Each structure stands twice: as structure tokens, then as C-alpha cells.
Amino acid sequence: MHLAYPAVLAVLLFCVGLYGVLARRNAILVLMSVELMLNAVNLNLVAFDVWLRDTLHAGQALTLFTITIAAAEIGIGLAIVLLVHRNRGTSDVDQLTDLADTGTEPGPVHFGGPGSASIAPGTDNPDETTADQALPARGQTA
Amino acid sequence: MTLTTLAVLVPLLPFLGAVAGLLLGRTAPGFVRPLAVLPTLLAFALAVTVAVRQGTGPATDAGTRLTPTGSVPVDLAVHLDGFSVLIAVLVTLVASCVQIYSTGYLRDDPRYSSYAALVSLFTAAMLLVVYSGDLMVLLVGWEVMGICSYFLVGHYWETPEARAASLKAFLVTKLGDVPFLIGIFALGADAGTFRINGVLTAAASGQLHHPTLIALLLLGGVAGKSAQFPLHTWLPDAMAGPTPVSALIHAATMVAAGIYFVARLLPVFELSSAALAVLAAMAAVTMIGSALSALAQDDIKRVLAYSTIGQLGYMAGALAVGNRSAAVFHLLTHGAFKALLFLAAGVVIHAAGTNSLATMSRMRDLRSRVPDAMWTMAVALAALAALPPFSGFFSKESVLRAAEYAAEGHQAHVPSAVGWTVLVAGLLTALLTAAYATRLFLLAGSPPQTRRARQQRDGETSVPAPTDNHFRTPVVMNAVLWLLAIPALALGVTAGKLPQWFDGTSLAPTLATSVLGVGLALVGVLVTYAAWRHTETRANRVPIGAVVAPDSVEPAATEAAAIAAHPQVYGDIAGAPDPADPGRLLLGPLHRYAVHGFGLDVLYSKAFVRPVLAAAGLVRFLDREVVETYVRTAGGVPRLLGLLVRRAQTGNVQTYLSVLLGGSVVLAVLAVLVASGA
């Protein structure tokens, strides 16, 4: 089998994950995209391991490690996301802009996107979601 | 106990009393009075013991050096001689009287504890100055007195006058203290020691290279502390403090310090005839000017204040003619009768509810209501006017005699012109002093029968004096008055003994000066009386409203109210538009200038305050408009840059990542292109 197939597949998967990380708004979706990127790397590792016939099987060992780390990462990441969601009522990455330097400007500056300036969490979630979460979110971030 | 130990204890006791009073004032109010009175009394007893044991013997000197300073050494030294022990007795006596008097006078004052502690501290500082044998230690006491006077003059800090007066006292005396400090350093540098004995030895052996400069610098400090022209302006204003404080400052402590200092270092001043001439001119101007001003004042305490300035002028004059015995003799008698005058004036002010002489002159029964104060005040005024056989006569005659002696050229180091200046000014001042003393007495305590007749004639135009039952002068206050009346009356008899304690020059009056002085004083008395009889009739036509002390108000509150009310009633803190005032008749066109101390304050304000304010305004303008502009620009440019950079700081992690990864891709492409040689 040609090495180019798995290599190119890995590259494309990686870039798809990259796109997801950069473009997705929901933090959990971002985590999924990160998983895609990790898997792309794993595929590369396995493919090159098989190609090199490495006696140490470094590629496969590293793949196993990566998978383990990914599991740990998803556990911690989800815990953080859930905590943020509990405190803020939202898991939208682009609303977690507490570190933004707003200065004296009236509002945070966003790169385009007409809806991105809205303050209310989860704009299109079902009614109860916004209603439930908006109040504690305000109360706890204030 | 050795003599030195006793002498050390004298300033130490009031100091400890002050510390204890400050510490315990709030927690244990019951201890405040004993803590105020007892250490001072004990110090008085010790001072008397020291004086007796020191006696007329040779000066005692003792000192210890705590630590090397690296250059001119500083010693904790005690110097005891006739001058210091007697002045210490005076200081402790007056301080004790003031403390006892204050227990009655400020008995309900909420700040009595701190007041008493500060008075003790004041006393301790003065005693330190008196006993110290080292200039640096003396300076410590000197400066502590300055800060104490600031606090005590500002005791009624609720009134703007008191606040202004305390600041003025502090600043003006500090103005003199700056050259004084430099002078002390120069003196120490020249003499190689700060020990007064060492300095005097150096002066005698001609080691001082800049005597004139040093003497003039020191004179600055002396003028400030002893209220000599042109730095005297703080003293009349310092009347805004409580009356006992005035008594203390005027009689024993603050102002005496300057005279005492010059007396101690007189050999240094004698090295420079220029300094002596300056001192004489200063004394002459001070004497005459202050006497004229005293004649015009309406506030009873301001009259006394100006009289103090004048009497200090006498002492300075005596020093200028090189006779420190006479100066210190006058200092002693003056301390006695001036303390008495102030304390009596305090009683009168309280009884009248005002400090205005114009108002007092229209009060019925003022004299009969405070007879003790009136009698003792009469004694003290007689002493002030130098009428024989009161104490002031002897001391003033000794000054005049010394001046005459110098005028005839007998005094070494002293030019005869200096002697003449002092003599003429002293005689003229004797006349004026008698005049204002008479005026004060006539206005405050005019004979009752003339008043009564006038009242019957004119009906009720005069101010009703407060009813009798509201206030009894406390016994302690009256007792103090009579106690002080004794030295005021009789201190003159010591004139024969004192030379043994002092330098040995005779202090007995001579015929010529006595006749001249007493004659002039009598002229002053008679002229004033005539003028008063002339103007008295006008008083009926011009009733003057006055603040009358309400029933059962304690003295301190009355005095604070009187100080606060005076400008509101008369439109002036110094004078009152009273045509019945004999001083107005006597002074004629000079009156309006004399009321305000010949406009010296205005002059100061024009010459110093306004330029300083203008300079401050300029500096403020430069700081606000010029420097700030640079600062603002220096801050503004980075802020503008920051505004630009800040736009990237959206807080959106994905934006950051996008830029980061985009940059990575560009870099990777570049790296590949370079690697492949494209």
C-alpha cells in the first residue's frame, strides 16, 4: 500500500479538525474537533510505524499513549466545560471573553459575525435554557 | 543628691509629667490635675534648692557624652550659674502658678489633659534651655518650645483666629530659627565645640573668625523667639490662646529664651559692635513702636502683648549696651509682674465676658466684682510703669543706668551711640509705658463713683454687667494672683543682692536716671488721666454693645467666645471705634497705624506672602500646564498605540488560534520554499 494514502488522509483529517477547532462555537464541539486532530496524528503514527517496520514499535506505542492522553484530556475538558456551563449558563467559546481588553470601548471587538456581539447566552436554545441560565449567569459573573 | 542630679531632675520632672499626662489623659482623667501640678511644683522646689545650693559660688559644669558624632561633639551638659538658677526659679514659679491657675481656669475644658501636658512640656523645654550647657541640647529645648507654642496658641482651634495665630507663631519663629540654626553651626564650627563654656573661651581667645556673621544669624533666632522687631508680629496674635498660656509665654518661657540666650553668649556678641548696634536699633524700634501700638489696642490682652514686646526691648537694649545683669534682672521682675498681669486679665476677661477695653469701660461694677484681680492688676501695672517702689522701677532703672553708662563710653566694646540710642528710646518708652498702663487701668477699672454719677445722669446707656451670682472666681486663681503680687511688688529689694549672683555690676538705681525715668512716667500717667477725663464724657454718647458672659459659663469658653466675637462686634481683631478712648486722643493721627502695629503685617503680606503666593501660582501653572502636558503626552501616545493593539485582544480564543495557526502555515510554507531552494 502506498504511504501517501494514509498520510494524505491524516493531513485532511487534521485540517478538518483544525477547521472545527477554529470555527465551532460550542466548547464540546471544539473538543470533538480536537479529537479529530489527535486521531489524524494517530493515523500518521501507525502508518509510518508499519512502513518503517520499527522494531521498537514507537509509532504504535505513541499512538496508545496519545489515545490515553486523549481520554484524560476529554475528561478534564468536559469537566471544565460543564463547570463553565454551570457558572455561566453557556458553553459558547466566543462568549468566554473575560480576558478581552475592553478598556474604555463600549463593547468587545469581534472579528465580523453579526450575532457574535450578543450578550445573552445560548441565543437560540429552547426558551427554558436561556431563562434558566441567564439569571445565575449574571449573578455569578457580576 | 548632687547638685547636678537635682538640676537634671528639674526639667525631667515636668517632662515626665507631660508624658504621663498625654498617656493617661483619656484613660485616667482623675490623674490629670495632679500630674500637671505636682511635677511642676516639685520642679519649683528643686529649682529653689538648686539655686540655694549653687548660691553665689563659681559656676557648676557637668556633662556626659553619649556617643561620638564624628565631627563637633555634642554633650549632655549642665551649666549652673547665677543667671540660670534664678531664671529656672522664675520659670518654675510662673509655670506652677499657671498650672494651678489653669486647674481653675480650664476646669471644664474637654482638652484640659492635653493642654496641661503641653504646658508641662513647654516648661520642661524652657528649663532645658536654661540649664543646658551645650548649644545642641539648648536647641532641642528651643525647638520643643516652638512646637508647644504652636499647639497651645491653637488650643481654641475652633476659632479661625486661633488657627491663624498658631500657624503664624510657628512660621514666624521658625523664620528666625533657620538663621539661628545656621548661626549655631557656624559658632560650633568656629569654636570646635558646642559647649557654651568652650564657645565663650574661644570667643575670649579670639578663635571666632566671623563674629559679626554669627552674631547676626543668632540675632535672627533671638528676634523670632523674643518677639523683637521685625519678627514680633506673632506675639499679639498669639493672644488667641488661653490666657494662662499667654502668661506662660510672655513671662517665663518662650520670649525669655531669646534674651537668656543672648545673655549667655554675650561675650560672642560683644566681639562685634555691628551686632550690638543692630541689637540696639532693634531694641529701640521695638520699644517705641510696641509702646505706641499698646496705647491704641482695644483688646486687653493685646495691650499686654505689646507691653511684653516693649519690655523685651528694654532687655535687648540692656544686652546691647553689654550689661546682661540688668537684662536678666529686668527679665526676672518682668516675669513676675507680667504673669500677674495676664492672670489678672484672664479673670477680668471672664468677669466681663469680653476682652474689649471699650466695652469694659462702660460696665458697672466690674471693679467691685473682681476686686482681687483689680488690686493685683494695679500693682502689676505700677510695676510695668516703673513707679517706685515697685519691682519694675528697680530693674528698669538698672537698664537705663547701664545705657547711660555705655552712652558715656565707659562700657568696653560698646560704642557710645549704642548707649545713647538705648537711653533715649528707653526714656521715651518709659513715658509711653506709663501712658498705656494708666489707660488700661482707667478703662478696665475706672473708679466706681464717676461711673455711678454718670449713670444717674444719663440713665441706662451703659452695658449691664453680668449679675453677681453666676461666677465666683475660684480661690486658687485669686491665691495665685496674690502670690504673684508679692514678687511684683517687692522683687526690687533684691537689687542690692543680685550682683553677687550675676556679673557683679551694681544694679542700684542712680539719681539722674531715676529722676528722669520716674518723672517721665508720672508725666505719662497724668497726661493720660487728663485725656481720659476729657474723653470720658463722650462714652455716654456712644454706647457699645458687648458680648456679656452668660450665667455659669466656664472661663475658658468665655474666652474662646470673646476671641471669636471680637472681630464680629468691632470689625477688627485689634481696635474698636471708641471715641472715649484716651489713647485715640493722645495718639492723634498715629492711632490708626498704631492699632495695626504700623502696618507691618500688611507690609509682610505685600513683601513676602504675595510674592511667595505668586511664585507658587507660577510653579503650579508650570506643573499643571507644562510638565503635565509632557506627562500626558507621554502617557497618551502609548495609550493610542494600546488602543490599536487592544482591538486584537478580543478574548476570543479561536481568533487567537486562527491568527497563530495562520502564521504557522505561512512560516511553514516559507520554510519549505527556502529548504527546496525556491
Place this chain on the structure above:
Amino acid sequence: MNLAAAHPGFLSPTGVEVAFVLVGLATLGAALLTVTTRQLVHAALWLVVALGGLAVEYLLLTAEFIAWVQVLIYVGSVVVLLLFGLMLTKAPIGRSPDADSGNRWVALAVAVAAAGTLVWVVVDAFRTTWIDLGGPAQGSTEVTGAILFRHWVLPFEALSVLLLAALVGAIVLSKRTGRER
């Protein structure tokens, strides 16, 4: 792939290769759907497909053990966790119009640029490289176990410490303190 396939070095793709390409295309499609779908839970389910496809690719690359680990860990645990998280954060049914942030176009540009660069580099480098899938299996359980516990023991143990730390961390993070409610 077409670019690579058109190269003269490529002749007669084997059966494994065909399977690999087909599964790879499916995987890629599922991944694309994962990052583009507007239904949050669907994204997770497409992720399952993508991960499963990758497991098949591992099998095709004779890395059998890793394939099953992939299924066990990813499909069995990670995705379940993700779904769990989605449910706890009240993921809505139906399309979420705000699933993508305003960064979409920037992200797309970066991703496409990265993809272009990497594909170019990778294809340029490995155009003719051939993987020999014959011979002893490269990734059987026995082989993997042997090397893992012979050569990679230390990293393996270190990793166990890491997992423990992650476990503790997750517990601490999700523990509700008394004052929160």
C-alpha cells in the same frame, strides 16, 4: 488522492488500498460533517462514524490492537462522555444557527491553507513510498504488549500517573462546593 493516484509510480492498486481509500473517504466525509453539522448531537454521532472508520483503517494497516483500543476508548468512552456533556449542557434538538462562530471564514482560510500546504508537502515527499503489509503483523496484541512492557514501560507508568492526575482533576472540577447552591 487523485493527484497522487495519477502519478506514474502508482500502478494497480491492491484490494487493501481500494478498501483503504473507500473507508478513508467515508471517514473524511464523516469528519467534515462532524465539524459542519449544525445539530450538536449529530456531530457527536458523525464523530463516531469517523472514529470507527479510523479503526477500520488501523485494521487495514494491520494494527489490530490499536484498532480495538480505538473502538474501546473512543467510541465506547470518549464519545459517550461527549454525548453526556452535550446532554448536560442542554443541547437542543434540531439546528443551532449559532453552532459556528463568526470566525468561520478565517478558520476556513487557515484550514484550507494548512491542508494545501501539508498535502503538497506530504505528497511531494512520499509519492512513491510503499508500505509492505505482508510478513508478520505489525500490530498484533502480542507484539504490542511485548514492546509496550519491554521498551515503553517507563512512559507507560508515567502515563498512568497522568491518568490518575486527570481523574483527580476531573473530580475536583466537577465537585460542587457548598456555597455554589
Place this chain on the structure above:
Amino acid sequence: MDSTLDVVLRLVAVLVVFLVLPLVVGQTEHKVMAHMQGRLGPMYAGGFHGWAQLVADGVKFAQKEDVVPAAADRRVFQLAPAVALLPYLLVLIAIPVGPHGFVGEAVDAGLFFVLAVMGVGVLGSLMAGWASANKFSLLGGVRTAAQLMAYEVPMLLTAASVAMAAGTVSLPGILDAFHWWWIPWQIVGGLVFFTAGLAELQRPPFDMPVADSEIIFGAYTEYTGLRFALFLLAEYAGIVVLCALTAVLFLGGWHGPMSGSLGWLWTLVKTGLLAFVVIWLRVSYPRLREDQLQKLAWTILIPLSLAQIALTGVVKVVIS
């Protein structure tokens, strides 16, 4: 072609087993429960003791309308039963029934394969719970996920213990290495494995996710007709798989007297006995509360399984 035919035959056999055994277990459950509760159970369908009751049920389910709630996520909703069912079918392939290749397909990492694929089955419950757009279903789904996470660990650990003992993860390999004294040796692991498996299957007393008295029927609330039947089928298939796995791993599978010819029978007998235990437990134990459920997994089963691994390791070192 022989090999192809062989593969096809094996797959067909597995499919038949997959379709028959769960029904048998289901029917057994009906009757066993009935007798344990002092009643008769189904008696009419098919005549003899209602043997065709489940067939009738199936027909009934097939006739019912296939309702998809309006708010539901349609495709996921429809796909969920298949996702729940298929993994068990796949697992059955790898379970050896008898010696000498009497197995659907001998997978090299068989144990791994089985556990991994079984883990996928839970996805079906999750999908169903979420896609129903029903708060009970969602709760059921969340409970399922939490339960799976908790019980996956002890299950894997005890399976690892067996793999350690055998030195292989291949299921036939494990059976080849089996000795009778493994049963006392691995008994703790076996109990833990069986218990954890029950929890993964959401069988009583671990049926919190589908607790009918609390959240109606959890993830399956909205399901009707054939799709519901598929879920039920998945549950019973799960029982079969679990019992077969436990039998293979801990009870020696086809080992027994005359295992050479009657091996498959031993496997079936052991599986059946275990299935009976499953039914028995359902009747005997009340449902656990959610926190008790989690506590059991994390504070009892995991420590026990770790102890089992330690024991296995020690014995393994001693006898080698």
C-alpha cells in the same frame, strides 16, 4: 470458495443463534418469574405452556404503528434501536462455543474486540434518550451514560485479570489455557464481571436508567412497535452475550466431561444457568438508587477487581 462458504455458513449460524437464544431467554424469564412469584405466566399462545408467547408478542409489535414524536430527531430516533442491537450480533461472532474452531470468527484480540463492541451498544440507548425530545428519555440517557462509564472499568479490569492468567486476549486462546482451578482463582473477578455486566445491560437491580416507576421507561419511553421490540431483543441478546462471555472467561466455556464432543453443550448449559441467575436476580433484588449504583461501582467493584488483578499477578509469577 470453500473458505467463503465456510464464512457464510458460520455467519448464518451466528445469526440463527442470535435470533433464537434471546427469545428462549425471554420466554424463560416469563415462566421463571411467574413461578417465582407464585403464578403461571403465559399459558395460551402456542398451546403448551404458552411457548409461542414471544412470537405472538413479536407479531403484535410488528403490527403496531411506528410512531416518531414530532419534536424528535427523526433519523437518530430511528437509528437508535439498530445501534443498540448490532453490537451484540457482532460480539456473538467472536464467542467460541466449542473446541476446534467452533466459533464464528476467531479474532486475535477477541476479548478486546468483545468488550469494545459491547461498549458501543450503549450508544443506542444514548441516541434514543436524546432523540426522543422527552425529559424522561433524556434523564434515562444521562443515567445510562453515567452507569456505563462507571461499570466499564471493573469489567475491563476483571477481563484483564483473565487475560493475564491466560497470557492471551484471544477467547479460544483463553479457553485453551483454562484449568479447573481457575474457577476458584478468578471467582472474585467473575462475580465482579458478571455484576458489572448486569449493570451495563441495565438489568435489575441496576435498571435505574429505565426505571419505569420513576422515568417511565427511560430512553425507550417514546418507542413503539418494532423499534421497541428491537430494544427488548437487544436486552435479551445482551443477556445471552454476557452470560456466554462470563461462562467462557470464568467458568471454562466448553470445558467439562467429554468436552471433545459435547463442548458446545457445556457452553450452552453454563450460559443458560447464568441467564437463569440473571432472571433470578431480577425477581429477588429491589432497584438500586442512583448514588448507591455509583457507589457500588467505584467503592466496591473497582477495588475488588484491582485486588483480583493483584492476586492473578502474584499467582502467575509464583507458578511460572
